[in-house]
Amino acid sequence: MAKVLMKGNEAIGEAAIRAGCKNYFAYPITPQSEVAEYLSKRLPEEGGVFLQGESEVAVGYMIFGAAGAGERVMTTSSSPGISLMSEALSYITAAQCPAVFVNIMRGGPGLGGILPSQGDYFQATKGGGHGDYHLLVLAPDGVQEAVEMTMQAFTLAEKYRNPVMILGDGLIGQMMEPVEFPDDLKTEPTNKDDWATNGMAHRKSDKRNLVKSLFLDPSALNNNNLVLKAKYEQMKKEEVQYELYNADTDYQVLITSYGTMSRVCRTSIDMLKSEGIETAMLRPKTLFPFPEKQVFDAAGKQSCKAVISIEMSMGQMVEDVERCVKGRRPVEFYGECGGEIPSPEKIIEIIKALL
Amino acid sequence: MGKSFSQPAALSATHTHYCPGCTHGIVHRLVAEAIDDLGIREKTVGIAPVGCAVLAYNYFNCDFQEAAHGRAPAMATGIKRVRPDLMVFTYQGDGDLASIGMGEIIHAANRGEKFTTIFINNAIYGMTGGQMAPTTMPGQRATTAPLGRDTGETGMPIRMANLLGELVTPAYVTRQAVLKPQQVNKAKKAIRQAFQYQLENRCFSFVEVVSTCPTNWGMTPVDALKWAEDTLLPYYELGDYKVPE
Numbered sequence: 253m254a255k256v257l258m259k260g261n262e263a264i265g266e267a268a269i270r271a272g273c274k275n276y277f278a279y280p281i282t283p284q285s286e287v288a289e290y291l292s293k294r295l296p297e298e299g300g301v302f303l304q305g306e307s308e309v310a311v312g313y314m315i316f317g318a319a320g321a322g323e324r325v326m327t328t329s330s331s332p333g334i335s336l337m338s339e340a341l342s343y344i345t346a347a348q349c350p351a352v353f354v355n356i357m358r359g360g361p362g363l364g365g366i367l368p369s370q371g372d373y374f375q376a377t378k379g380g381g382h383g384d385y386h387l388l389v390l391a392p393d394g395v396q397e398a399v400e401m402t403m404q405a406f407t408l409a410e411k412y413r414n415p416v417m418i419l420g421d422g423l424i425g426q427m428m429e430p431v432e433f434p435d436d437l438k439t440e441p442t443n444k445d446d447w448a449t450n451g452m453a454h455r456k457s458d459k460r461n462l463v464k465s466l467f468l469d470p471s472a473l474n475n476n477n478l479v480l481k482a483k484y485e486q487m488k489k490e491e492v493q494y495e496l497y498n499a500d501t502d503y504q505v506l507i508t509s510y511g512t513m514s515r516v517c518r519t520s521i522d523m524l525k526s527e528g529i530e531t532a533m534l535r536p537k538t539l540f541p542f543p544e545k546q547v548f549d550a551a552g553k554q555s556c557k558a559v560i561s562i563e564m565s566m567g568q569m570v571e572d573v574e575r576c577v578k579g580r581r582p583v584e585f586y587g588e589c590g591g592e593i594p595s596p597e598k599i600i601e602i603i604k605a606l607l
Numbered sequence: 608m609g610k611s612f613s614q615p616a617a618l619s620a621t622h623t624h625y626c627p628g629c630t631h632g633i634v635h636r637l638v639a640e641a642i643d644d645l646g647i648r649e650k651t652v653g654i655a656p657v658g659c660a661v662l663a664y665n666y667f668n669c670d671f672q673e674a675a676h677g678r679a680p681a682m683a684t685g686i687k688r689v690r691p692d693l694m695v696f697t698y699q700g701d702g703d704l705a706s707i708g709m710g711e712i713i714h715a716a717n718r719g720e721k722f723t724t725i726f727i728n729n730a731i732y733g734m735t736g737g738q739m740a741p742t743t744m745p746g747q748r749a750t751t752a753p754l755g756r757d758t759g760e761t762g763m764p765i766r767m768a769n770l771l772g773e774l775v776t777p778a779y780v781t782r783q784a785v786l787k788p789q790q791v792n793k794a795k796k797a798i799r800q801a802f803q804y805q806l807e808n809r810c811f812s813f814v815e816v817v818s819t820c821p822t823n824w825g826m827t828p829v830d831a832l833k834w835a836e837d838t839l840l841p842y843y844e845l846g847d848y849k850v851p852e
């Protein structure tokens with residue numbers, strides 16, 4: 253298929269349609285409102301459902317209702333909106349419904365700013381709502397990957413009956429890049445008759461289905477949490493995605509970075525290489541499950557003197573990196589947040605100071 | 608002679624946890640009878656609230672989802688929009704619908720979502736133990752209003768049917784009661800009518816039911832019925848507030 257030039261936000265909307273998602277509920281917020289604008293035009297053309305809800309709180313539950321009824325469904329928002337949806341995310345996860353949430357991050361905390369940021373790593377990977385749960389979190393580094401991950405997200409959400417989050421940032425949402433939509437990433441929806449509230453009429457058994465998160469009996473609640481935990485363990489085994497860059501060299505420093513930030517780091521690595529200094533990068537593509545073993549192994553390379561996590565945050569993913577490096581190398585951090593993305597020159601300066 | 612009284616198919620055999628004399632049981636039965644009458648049980652999805660009816664999914668014999676506090680109308684919107692062929696109803700109390708869920712119910716009604724809401728108004732928070740609700744009457748005692756509701760501090764009780772009846776979008780909005788047999792019969796007709804409008808894909812339908820909470824009112828069931836009749840009905844007037852053209 254030929255490539256088309258598209259803005260990230262619009263490409264995410266189109267990717268959902270190509271993945272077979274016909275249902276979208278959202279509330280406007282910068283810097284991702286173009287997804288809603290795009291889908292308000294495209295979904296009716298596809299015979300799908302577009303609805304602008306009255307708040308992100310309500311949208312979270314529209315998603316819950318639709319997912320509980322067994323239909324593929326997506327919403328998109330940005331940081332403060334995701335905070336409001338976090339209530340629903342906790343419920344949806346507990347009730348084991350598949351759904352896709354996209355967070356095109358902006359700076360925080362509070363109203364923050366509308367420029368790109370990676371300040372929602374904790375919220376996305378550790379659970380922004382209450383209770384013991386995880387989202388499966390995919391972090392694209394550009395528009396093409398945002399498309400592919402959005403398409404994969406529906407398959408993963410159904411495989412695990414768990415919400416999947418695409419964690420991008422304002423730059424990925426706003427920039428234009430040539431993209432293609434790989435047809436082979438579209439999957440058939442799973443059969444949901446054994447749990448979804450899709451009406452008893454066409455089901456084989458007379459069993460009614462309940463979509464719920466209340467377990468007043470302590471052992472029943474514990475069991476539900478064990479079921480969720482088993483899914484997270486399975487994700488750790490089967491879904492880890494990452495990329496290594498320049499890692500077949502005798503690198504002196506290992507950078508960990510994801511999303512937009514990793515693109516800048518790549519440039520710095522190339523520039524350092526031309527000066528004769530080898531550095532490498534491990535870029536997690538899944539933030540949960542995190543590439544734990546891969547970070548440990550890459551940090552342990554004999555030539556590697558230090559690990560540094562470079563983020564558009566005040567230091568969030570670095571906590572996972574430290575956890576995985578297990579003290580075998582010093583773990584440093586550099587980050588900026590507020591909307592300005594650290595430049596390649598700045599990163600080079602920081603890295604040289606480590607040598 | 609044929610059987611004149613039997614259990615509706617849309618009600619399960621489970622014993623409810625409702626207090627003796629509570630009117631929730633009556634309203635459950637009326638909803639189940641309407642579902643049976645219209646023959647829609649196999650395509651009905653109920654939404655349970657947070658409140659005394661949180662376990663409603665155990666008592667109805669159809670698919671059910673359980674919402675967070677106040678969010679049932681948003682969930683119902685999600686289901687009904689993606690599966691317009693299903694019949695969807697929410698069953699909510701006054702803390703759930705008129706307090707924390709005010710935004711969700713107003714907007715669902717105003718969009719004209721084609722689902723049905725059964726709204727139990729008993730002027731108090733039941734499950735959490737008798738706290739003041741937006742519907743609590745002036746001077747009525749609650750655990751968070753030990754001297755009685757002070758309307759200078761908390762405003763006047765909200766009349767949901769009146770409020771929703773003011774919206775311009777076509778809808779069926781009615782207030783009924785289940786304090787006397789005649790009222791129960793009328794409420795039954797209203798609930799059936801509400802589902803009928805949904806079945807015809809006509810409009811949003813809302814049935815407020817003035818109910819009792821003997822436990823948290825600190826009354827016998829009989830006294831509770833009398834208090835509701837004397838105190839609630841003059842303020843919460845029964846009747847249709849909006850009927851679709």
Ligand code: SF4
Nearest residue numbers: 625626629659733820
């Ligand atoms: S607390 Fe009140 S509303 Fe709740 S079950 Fe008991 S009597 Fe009914």
